[in-house]
Amino acid sequence: MAKKVPAQVNLTLYGKPLELKFAVPADKVTPLGVLPALQQIDNQFVDTAVEAFVDRARPISCRAGCGACCRQVVPLAEFEAYHIAAVVERLPEPRRSAVKQRFADGCAQLDRIGWLAQLQQQLEQGTTHDAVQSHALDYFRQNIACPFLEDESCSIHPERPLACREYLVTSPAEHCREPAPDTVEHIELKFQVSRLVRKLWHTGHVTQPDSVPMIYALQWVKTHPNQFPKKRGPEWMQEFFAYLGKP
Numbered sequence: 001m002a003k004k005v006p007a008q009v010n011l012t013l014y015g016k017p018l019e020l021k022f023a024v025p026a027d028k029v030t031p032l033g034v035l036p037a038l039q040q041i042d043n044q045f046v047d048t049a050v051e052a053f054v055d056r057a058r059p060i061s062c063r064a065g066c067g068a069c070c071r072q073v074v075p076l077a078e079f080e081a082y083h084i085a086a087v088v089e090r091l092p093e094p095r096r097s098a099v100k101q102r103f104a105d106g107c108a109q110l111d112r113i114g115w116l117a118q119l120q121q122q123l124e125q126g127t128t129h130d131a132v133q134s135h136a137l138d139y140f141r142q143n144i145a146c147p148f149l150e151d152e153s154c155s156i157h158p159e160r161p162l163a164c165r166e167y168l169v170t171s172p173a174e175h176c177r178e179p180a181p182d183t184v185e186h187i188e189l190k191f192q193v194s195r196l197v198r199k200l201w202h203t204g205h206v207t208q209p210d211s212v213p214m215i216y217a218l219q220w221v222k223t224h225p226n227q228f229p230k231k232r233g234p235e236w237m238q239e240f241f242a243y244l245g246k247p
């Protein structure tokens with residue numbers, strides 16, 4: 001088993017001390033090797049935000065069995081695309097083949113309306129925030145359930161993407177079925193690990209957009225082999241926390 005190095009970082013978040021304890025590989029790895037630590041840190045950031053901002057009058061609406069948000073585009077950091085592909089490969093048959101088919105069907109449906117090509121064109125031409133939002137709504141209107149959604153619950157909950165961990169709302173669940181910026185009330189996070197690592201770590205594979213839409217992850221990894229440099233786990237995490245501390 002790969003040797004791990006324990007680490008501890010103390011922060012102040014929402015006026016309260018937060019102690020982060022995690023372990024990362026001692027050997028040289030791509031950012032994929034520190035993903036478990038990032039997932040753990042993201043969970044702690046989200047839990048701290050919930051403690052700080054959620055009260056009885058406005059509880060979190062998200063719960064198992066409500067997969068309304070799991071029909072939205074999920075932006076993956078480049079290295080998370082390799083993680084999702086590996087998660088699928090570890091599934092037992094016949095589930096693995098069924099999940100792969102859902103990914104393929106979702107991509108085919110989006111390709112029929114030229115969704116990905118339009119997004120790339122918009123971003124290359126310098127788009128507005130509103131245009132990206134509108135494009136995300138086009139995805140949602142296709143009603144493509146996430147390939148991991150089973151009985152409206154996430155079947156890969158411990159392995160789910162960073163962006164999924166950060167999506168929590170206090171507005172009624174029905175608003176997530178027709179999402180709009182003025183009806184869906186998100187828990188606003190001071191630190192969104194998903195966004196930070198998308199900006200911090202990518203290769204020449206990913207420029208515009210800065211993420212891989214999860215539904216395209218399996219297709220994407222086949223044509224984009226992992227080109228990340230390898231560094232020791234503590235070096236990756238030093239970069240991450242230096243970036244986190246930037247104004």
Ligand code: SF4
Pocket residue numbers: 069070071074146147148149150153154155156157160161164
């Ligand atoms: S990975 Fe899980 S939480 Fe994320 S969209 Fe899919 S089913 Fe929902």
